[in-house]
Amino acid sequence: MFIAVETWRDDFEPDIRKSLINNETIALYESEIASFTQIIKELNLNRKIW
Numbered sequence: 001m002f003i004a005v006e007t008w009r010d011d012f013e014p015d016i017r018k019s020l021i022n023n024e025t026i027a028l029y030e031s032e033i034a035s036f037t038q039i040i041k042e043l044n045l046n047r048k049i050w
Contacts (some may be wrong), residue, residue, distance in 0.1 A: 003039065007032070 003017075009015075011032075018025050 001045070005036075 014020055014025075020026075
């Protein structure tokens with residue numbers, strides 16, 4: 001299963017104009033990861049189905 005999520009930015013490279021140790025930047029990454037893990041939990045994608 002593939003799920004596409006449009007974020008309107010390059011998620012593979014951090015923005016070089018922003019500090020990665022900034023609390024706001026860290027909170028953004030944490031919220032995105034939490035969203036993805038919520039999708040996994042909601043769809044029960046962590047079950048072994050074979």
